[in-house]
Amino acid sequence: MIKKKILVACGAGIATSTVVNEALKSMCKENNIQAELIQCKITEVSSLADGADLLVSTTIANKEYPFPVINARAFLTGVGMEELKQKILAELTK
Numbered sequence: 452m453i454k455k456k457i458l459v460a461c462g463a464g465i466a467t468s469t470v471v472n473e474a475l476k477s478m479c480k481e482n483n484i485q486a487e488l489i490q491c492k493i494t495e496v497s498s499l500a501d502g503a504d505l506l507v508s509t510t511i512a513n514k515e516y517p518f519p520v521i522n523a524r525a526f527l528t529g530v531g532m533e534e535l536k537q538k539i540l541a542e543l544t545k
Contacts, residue, residue: 454485455543458499459523460508464492467509471523475507478536484543505542 457475461468472490479486489499493510506512506520509527519542525535 454487455479455504456487456489456502457543458496458503458506458508459488459490460493460496460506460510460512462493462510464490464495467527471507471509471526474526475539478539479543482540482543484540486543505539507539 459468459472459475461471468490472488475486475488478484479488489503491499493508493512496506496508496512496516497514500516500518503516503518505518506516507523508520509523511522512520521535521539521542523535525531
């Protein structure tokens, strides 16, 4: 199985990205997906983009990237959580 590189970003790279990072770690483990999770600030995404498969962010990405960008606010609010998880899993299992 190919290891997926997932960038997990928020404004400061500390608080909300930690919540999302932990949720993604659990999701990957539960679904037998090998993933490298890289927690970062949204401003660092461009420098980490090489080889990335997905960006999961709690803040707005004002730039286009050569990989899907998924808004992860549902991990913080709980609203739309199942739909978000399915969207992420769909990208990771392509």
